[in-house]
Amino acid sequence: MVLASKNGIPLASLLDRSEKNESFGALTATIFGASDVILTSFDKSSPTMVEINSKDTVLLVKEVGNSAVLAVMGASSGEKTLITIINSVSEEIENSTSFKR
Numbered sequence: 001m002v003l004a005s006k007n008g009i010p011l012a013s014l015l016d017r018s019e020k021n022e023s024f025g026a027l028t029a030t031i032f033g034a035s036d037v038i039l040t041s042f043d044k045s046s047p048t049m050v051e052i053n054s055k056d057t058v059l060l061v062k063e064v065g066n067s068a069v070l071a072v073m074g075a076s077s078g079e080k081t082l083i084t085i086i087n088s089v090s091e092e093i094e095n096s097t098s099f100k101r
Helices: 016-043 076-096
Strands: 002-005 011-012 047-055 057-064 068-075
Touching: 002 016, 011 016, 016 047, 016 057, 016 068, 047 076, 057 076, 068 076
Parallel strands: none
Antiparallel strands: 002 011, 002 068, 047 057, 057 068
16 A cells, blocks of 8 residues: 555555555556546546456555545455555545645
8 A cells, every 4th residue: 555645756655665665656646647637638527536457456546635645456356345445544544634635
């Protein structure tokens, strides 16, 4: 799990290696930003969460406040649990920091 600025700078992480933090934070922020551009270019609301699924993995990227994203990746079989976790953690971050909307 990584908390990154919307510019892709890692702010906090549970990943083991620092180089993974940087690339994971940057790429997930880019995915979220690209999704925002796509939706708003069609006059739709900005995303609050982006979900990417593969055969065995799910990646969730959720907006935290106005300036950050929280990303988590795990087994597809645990998708519902990951959604619960990311919603809970993002809410806790927003309620306890300057990331409030």
